[in-house]
Amino acid sequence: MIFIIAEHRTCKLQDITFQMLAKGRALADKTASALVAVVLEDGSQSYEHILSSYADSILKVRDKCLSNFNSEIYQEVLCGLISKYKPLLTLIGHTSYGIEMASSLAVDLGFTFVSDCVDLDVKNHRVYATRQIYGGKVNSLISLVGENCIATIRPNVFKGAEKEGLHGIIIESPFSIEKTTRRKRFIELATTPTGDLDITQADKIVSIGRGIKKEEDVKIIADMAESIGAVLACSRAIVDKGWLPVERQVGSSGRTVNAKLYIAIGISGASQHLAGMSSCETIVAVNEDPYAPILSIAHYAIIDDLYKVVPLLKDKLCSKRR
Amino acid sequence: MNVIVCVKQVLISTESLKLTGDGKIVEKGMSYDINEWDIYALEEAILIKEKYGGSVTVITIGPETVDKMLRGCLAKGADRAIRFWDPFVEGSDGFILAITLSEIIRLFEYDLILFGAQASDDGCAQIGPMVAQILAIPHATLVTKLELVNNIAKVRRELENGVDEIIEVDLPAAFAVQTGINRPRYAPLKGIMQAMKQVIPTLCLQDIEILGHPSGNFISRIQLERLYTPEIIRSALILDGTTDEATDKLLAVLSDKGLL
Numbered sequence: 070m071i072f073i074i075a076e077h078r079t080c081k082l083q084d085i086t087f088q089m090l091a092k093g094r095a096l097a098d099k100t101a102s103a104l105v106a107v108v109l110e111d112g113s114q115s116y117e118h119i120l121s122s123y124a125d126s127i128l129k130v131r132d133k134c135l136s137n138f139n140s141e142i143y144q145e146v147l148c149g150l151i152s153k154y155k156p157l158l159t160l161i162g163h164t165s166y167g168i169e170m171a172s173s174l175a176v177d178l179g180f181t182f183v184s185d186c187v188d189l190d191v192k193n194h195r196v197y198a199t200r201q202i203y204g205g206k207v208n209s210l211i212s213l214v215g216e217n218c219i220a221t222i223r224p225n226v227f228k229g230a231e232k233e234g235l236h237g238i239i240i241e242s243p244f245s246i247e248k249t250t251r252r253k254r255f256i257e258l259a260t261t262p263t264g265d266l267d268i269t270q271a272d273k274i275v276s277i278g279r280g281i282k283k284e285e286d287v288k289i290i291a292d293m294a295e296s297i298g299a300v301l302a303c304s305r306a307i308v309d310k311g312w313l314p315v316e317r318q319v320g321s322s323g324r325t326v327n328a329k330l331y332i333a334i335g336i337s338g339a340s341q342h343l344a345g346m347s348s349c350e351t352i353v354a355v356n357e358d359p360y361a362p363i364l365s366i367a368h369y370a371i372i373d374d375l376y377k378v379v380p381l382l383k384d385k386l387c388s389k390r391r
Numbered sequence: 392m393n394v395i396v397c398v399k400q401v402l403i404s405t406e407s408l409k410l411t412g413d414g415k416i417v418e419k420g421m422s423y424d425i426n427e428w429d430i431y432a433l434e435e436a437i438l439i440k441e442k443y444g445g446s447v448t449v450i451t452i453g454p455e456t457v458d459k460m461l462r463g464c465l466a467k468g469a470d471r472a473i474r475f476w477d478p479f480v481e482g483s484d485g486f487i488l489a490i491t492l493s494e495i496i497r498l499f500e501y502d503l504i505l506f507g508a509q510a511s512d513d514g515c516a517q518i519g520p521m522v523a524q525i526l527a528i529p530h531a532t533l534v535t536k537l538e539l540v541n542n543i544a545k546v547r548r549e550l551e552n553g554v555d556e557i558i559e560v561d562l563p564a565a566f567a568v569q570t571g572i573n574r575p576r577y578a579p580l581k582g583i584m585q586a587m588k589q590v591i592p593t594l595c596l597q598d599i600e601i602l603g604h605p606s607g608n609f610i611s612r613i614q615l616e617r618l619y620t621p622e623i624i625r626s627a628l629i630l631d632g633t634t635d636e637a638t639d640k641l642l643a644v645l646s647d648k649g650l651l
Contacts, residue, residue, distance in 0.1 A: 078550070139558075140520075141529060163516075165550040168508075169532050172485070172517035173524035181612040182486065184515045197616070202513050203404035207416065208621045214612040252529040252564075256557040259547070273650065297651055309571035315553075322549050330650045351648060353641065354627060369644055370627035371637045382638045389642070389651070 070156040071097045074147065075108040075120060076166055078138070079258070082116055085162035087229035089222055090123040092189060093160055094230060097125070100157065100191050106237070109146055111136035121237035123230050128154075130244045140170040141253040146244055148177050155217055158189070158196055163221035171221045181215035187226045196220070204339060205362050224321070225344055264316040266300065273299035273330040276319055276346070279306040280335015280356065280375050287312050290334060293383040296390070299330065304342045320345040335375045338363030355379070392445040392539065394436040394503045395496055397522070398429040398464065400457040401512040414618045425460045428507025432568045434575040435537060436505050437468040443539065445502070446470045450495055452480055452488060458591055465586035466578035472589075477596040484613035489521035494599035496526065502542075504565040508533050519567035529560050532567040 073089040075082060090106065097104035106124035108116045110131055117127045130146050151159055151174075161167040161174075163185045175182035181196075187208075188199035196213040198220055213220075268274065275294035281287060287307075294301045301317065308318045319326055321344040331349035336342060338354075338361055346352070347366050354367035355375050364370050371378055400423050402416070409417040425433075436447045449464040449472040451457055461472035475495055480488070496504060504523070509516035516532070523530030535555065536547035539562070548556040549569050560566075578586075630640040645651050 078554075138556075165533055165548065165556075168516050169520065169530075169548070171520075173520035173530065176486065176489070176521050176524040182517065183613060184517050200513075201621070202618075203402070203408055203416075204511065204514075205621070206404055206408045207410065207618050209618050210616040212614050212616055214610070214614060252561040253531070254559045256545075256559060258550075259555045259557055261553045261555060297645075305570065311574060321551050322553070324553055330645070330648075351645075351650065353645075360623060364625045364627045365623065367627040369630055369641065371630050371634075371641060373634055373637060377634045378638060381634055382641070385638060385642055386651070 070102050070105055070154060071100070072105050072107055072151065072154070072156040072159040073124070074159065074161045075106050075116060076162050076164060077108070077110070077114070077116060080114050082119060083162070083164070084229060085164055085222070085224045086120075087123070088224065088227040089160045089162065090120075091230035092222060092227045094123070094233075096158065096189060096191055100194075102157070105154070105156065107147070107150060109135045109143055117239045121239060122232050122235050124237045125235065126238045126240060128240050128242050130242050132244070132246055134246060137255040138166050138169075139251070139253060139255045140166075140173070141251055142246060144170055144174045144177060146246065147174055149244055150242060151178055151180075151217075157194070157217060158191070159217075159219045160189075161219065161221045163223050167221045171219055175219045178217070178219070181213045181218045182220075183211065183213060183218070184221045185223050186220050187223050189220055189222075201340075204337070206360070223340065225340075261315050264314060266316060268300055268302045268317060268319065269324050269326055271300040271302075271326065271328050273297060274302045274319075274326060274328045274346075274349070275299045275332045275334065276302040276304065276336060277307055277313075277334050278304035278336030278342070280337075281307065281312075284310070284312050286376075289379055289383075293379055293386070296383055296386040299332070302326070304336050304339070333363055333367065334379065336363055337361040338366070392439050392443040392502045393448070393500050394439055394445065394505060395448045395450060395499060395501045396429070396433050396436045396464070396469070396505045397492055397518070398433065398449055398451050398460070398507070399426045399510050400424065400451065400453055400460045401426045401510055404511070410618055410620055416618065423456070423460075425463065426507050426510045426512070428509055428511070428568065428570055430507075430575045431570050431572050432505040432507050433464055433467060433469065434573045435568055436503075437576075438573060439503065439537075439539065440468070440470075448473065448499055448501075450475070450492065452476065452491060461591050462583075462586040462589070463578060465589050466582035467576060468582065472591050473594060474591055475594045475599075479596065482611060482615075484611040485515055485517045486521060487611060489518050490525060491599070492518065493522050493525040495594060496522065498599070502562050503544075504528075504563075506565065506567040508567040508569045516567070519565050523565035526565070528563050528565055530565040530567070531558060531560055534566045534568045535572050537566060537568070537572070
């Protein structure tokens with residue numbers, strides 16, 4: 070059996086769920102076994118009916134206390150289910166939920182664990198995983214020893230599953246959640262402030278990253294952005310330093326933008342950043358590193374020192390204006 | 392508040408990261424430093440000590456060459472640093488490292504254990520929750536805000552797409568912190584001078600009770616088959632030439648597309 074743990078938030082199944090269903094289906098076919106989607110929910114939505122057209126069976130646990138993700142409760146429920154069925158492989162998203170829960174769940178179960186996989190395969194009952202290390206500069210192929218494994222899957226690597234028109238069997242799994250005192254309590258979801266600027270609405274964006282050496286230099290790029298009527302945005306590193314506010318951050322933990330023009334300056338392009346801007350129409354990268362991952366999705370690139378390129382670009386733009 | 396911070400020294404990957412013919416990372420000429428996320432974990436620990444009193448203990452697993460990193464942590468304000476090393480560590484998977492760390496941590500009194508949310512080398516993001524599970528304490532990851540009131544931590548966690556989650560966690564607990572949670576300080580000169588004189592105790596296998604751990608064995612369940620350089624699919628059209636030529640080309644492209 071191949072298990073996937075469905076992820077949902079604010080009453081919606083997340084994209085990663087369908088990406089896991091796609092990969093899970095391929096692995097289930099290869100091992101001639103069933104694909105089982107597991108969903109923990111509070112009964113307000115009928116996720117199981119959506120999942121049943123993708124998976125052979127749906128294991129559903131319904132309880133009021135499962136309405137919001139809480140790794141402590143989810144782990145307790147999943148530990149019970151997984152140890153009962155003992156799937157060869159359980160897939161969980163390498164998301165804020167998966168990172169919170171998957172590795173401790175694996176320890177709880179005594180299963181072999183691998184995180185943030187960009188590919189998975191099963192050969193002779195052995196699970197193989199491909200991971201990216203050193204920020205995507207090196208790949209590692211690893212094999213997992215053990216009868217049962219848990220793997221987290223990097224989001225947006227696998228294409229979401231197409232509806233298969235299946236009629237998966239829905240099994241409601243009775244599970245009494247022990248009403249002990251919880252050491253971890255969900256309070257609420259909070260949205261980071263948008264501030265006075267919504268970068269998701271911008272047509273043109275000039276975005277800066279780690280290549281910017283000093284806070285004063287942000288001004289140089291801001292001036293250039295202004296000269297083409299673009300909004301200034303950035304990668305996580307700039308927000309972490311406090312040089313720009315969080316509402317300017319592009320990426321999976323920041324905003325997703327769809328600009329006509331995106332100029333990435335000194336941004337190497339970690340997968341989290343690419344997730345937030347890859348659908349922009351025209352992407353230009355200015356980077357010293359000819360191997361920077363951003364070049365895999367940019368349309369145009371200048372491989373050069375940004376401190377030489379940007380001032381020159383700004384001068385030319387200004388003289389053009391005149 | 393007694394805070395334990397687990398840190399790791401990593402190879403800093405620059406653009407020149409290369410593999411040898413048989414798939415090993417060429418380490419010659421490369422630099423090592425404390426994992427970026429761990430810098431924030433250490434800062435958070437020092438801030439907590441400054442606010443509530445108590446101590447900061449830094450723990451790492453590594454050979455003698457990591458002592459420099461530990462002195463850097465002491466210089467910033469950690470009270471003590473402990474280094475564990477034993478040959479079995481080499482090639483061990485995350486689970487074995489988590490058991491090892493847990494057994495070291497058991498030697499100390501603690502209210503909080505802090506980790507970086509992930510390491511920049513392998514990016515596993517797994518050790519914090521594993522250690523918490525082994526020590527049977529609650530945990531939270533991707534923490535961007537930590538407030539302590541009456542032995543309860545009010546925690547902000549970063550989810551996706553600009554959405555955060557607010558949770559409460561009873562102490563003792565383990566937290567894996569995200570970059571940006573604070574603004575890490577630089578080590579003051581006085582701290583650097585004092586750290587140079589400090590003794591860094593070293594522990595090895597016989598100092599901890601790892602052998603007695605029920606699920607403890609030294610067979611790594613994660614086995615490396617091979618490392619390889621991924622094929623670079625470079626979609627970008629390189630605008631080449633001198634800086635002057637390249638920028639002209641870019642302006643021409645943007646102008647053609649009506650983007651200026």
